[in-house]
Amino acid sequence: MMNQNIIFGIDVSSRSSTVCVVIDRIKQGNTFTITNDSFGYQDLLDHLNQYLITPLVVFEATGVYSLSLQAFLEDYHIKYLKLNPLKAKKLMDNNLRHNKTDKLDAYHLALIQFSSPQKLQAPQPREYHELQAASRYYEELTRALIVNKNQLHRNLQSTFPQIEHILSNPSGKIYWTIVSLFPHAQYVLDMNEDQVKQRLLSISGIGRQRAQYLTARLYAFARQAYPYDRKDGITVRAIQRTISNLLSLSNERDQVINYMEKLTKVVNARALTIYLSIPGIARTTALRLIAELGDLRRFDTSAQIDAFVGIDPGRSQSGDKDSRLGITKHGNHIARKILYRVITQMETVKTTCPCHITDYYDKKKQSSHSRGYKKIAIASVHKLIRTLFALIKHNQLYDYNIATQNQRL
Structure with a gap:
């Protein structure tokens, strides 16, 4: 049962946004438009304040255009659900969206939280942005x-x-x-x-x-x-x-790397120490991973990080047929590229800095049953993400002996 039953679906465009209010799946009144500026957000706040229970705002992360809306919602402590556009499209299409207009998209965005409730996450500190x-x-x-x-x-x-x-x-x-x-x-x-x-x-x-x-x-x-x-x-x-x-x-x-290090030490200095303890991850890579992945403690499982990065497996369902496809590539492509590069960096230092991930990579590469180094590298990235998540979650530095004994890493 949902605690929040008043949803404001907002379809964000470059200069304005379309807003649709839905209560218990029923659309309320006419869809209205606000400008993406302080005047438009004041209008939105007036509409939000009409309800005794603070509504939930649902919108898509439309690059730079949705950032000012997000800033407004965080400044006024209004709960929101920010959806990846590809995920939002999939959720709306699964709920039989036949036509596409700004008004209908705002409505269907609001309906997502009724038909496929998504977990809300507390906003990360602005330093991560x-x-x-x-x-x-x-x-x-x-x-x-x-x-x-x-x-x-x-x-x-x-x-x-x-x-x-x-x-x-x-x-x-x-x-x-x-x-x-x-x-x-x-x-x-x-x-x-x-x-x-x-x-x-x-x-x-x-x-x-x-x-x-x-x-x-x-x-x-x-x-x-x-x-x-x-x-x-x-x-x-x-x-x-x-x-x-x-x-x-x-x-x-x-200068940018120095600036990133100062920010990281303010927001999560321990994470930097943990990342640097992993063989193959040096200063620049560690800082960029923290910047792109954010605070890993906001995730419940490493599978959620896989989806965030875009290395979760896709699926194709048709009738009784259910097929697994390649990785979705729906997430953070820069984080995905950096993680992929880390596997290569680990290989270059494995002689002096052994790592259970390179052990796995080399074993798979030598296996006659393994085809395609790219698939092996992606599987190694899965292991790297699980390792990062476990170390951050338990606040531990990397230890090769412990990692080789832990079958979950």
Whole structure:
């Protein structure tokens, strides 16, 4: 039996929202529209205050458009149910929604809590929203870095392609600074060895012995090069601009991670310690997992986290046939990508930092009955989520010996 029988279904759009009031499955009066601003929310509050029992508000998480509504509801301590759009669509379609309009969607959103009651969750502290916003910004910066790295590679092909071999890894602040000083082979040939070495010594992280070694390599590469573009051409200017972008983006990413660490220590410092205790999870990964997964204590089971991430198995039902499909991919795709990457990171450190998850992954990979590494990796992500959930729930650090003895992890 439901304790809450007054539901406000709200269909959120970019500038306005459609509201439908339903009491005990019966629609009340006409559907009305509010603007997504302080005036519209005051109108909504007036309607909510008409009832002795505080109504429950049901709406879809429509990206940035629903955030102001959520802020209003939290500020006024109004209970709400925020649904994943794909889950909301499935629930509404299962209840025989034949037509789609804003008015009908608001009505059917309200009906969900009568026909398929969903558990309400207490809002997370606002710091978690800020953490996720920082994680998404970090993702944007990473994509921009990749674009600029590719641009740098293309431009160097016509000025000094050999310089990409100056370091074992043609990336990072030292490499970019070297290229900014010598974006064209002729820049090296126009200087004597001492001038080149002095320029290299001006770079933080390069000592005298290394500068001497790099000077010799630069001269060898410069003599080998046969540039198409001139040393005073626009391509050289483009290279230096791209390097400026790369250094700025890299520095900004470092600042974002520092900011995320400060926020995490305020809201859940213990979670960071627990995440870092797991082999293969370093500082950046731990912070981004906390940002994307939020407080795991709000979940009742690890299966709920699977669904939140989108690695729960889909199902297809038709008549008497009930088939299991691949993972749903309905959840947080960035969290899913990070978790998937953790499995790879665990593999790289397993020799010195053993983990029961890599034991499982390797055993499955070696089995002749196992096909497709991706499926094995997803199964390993399931185990990782169960491990994260158990450690957070019991406030424990990771212990390989305990994990290998616990069949549930």
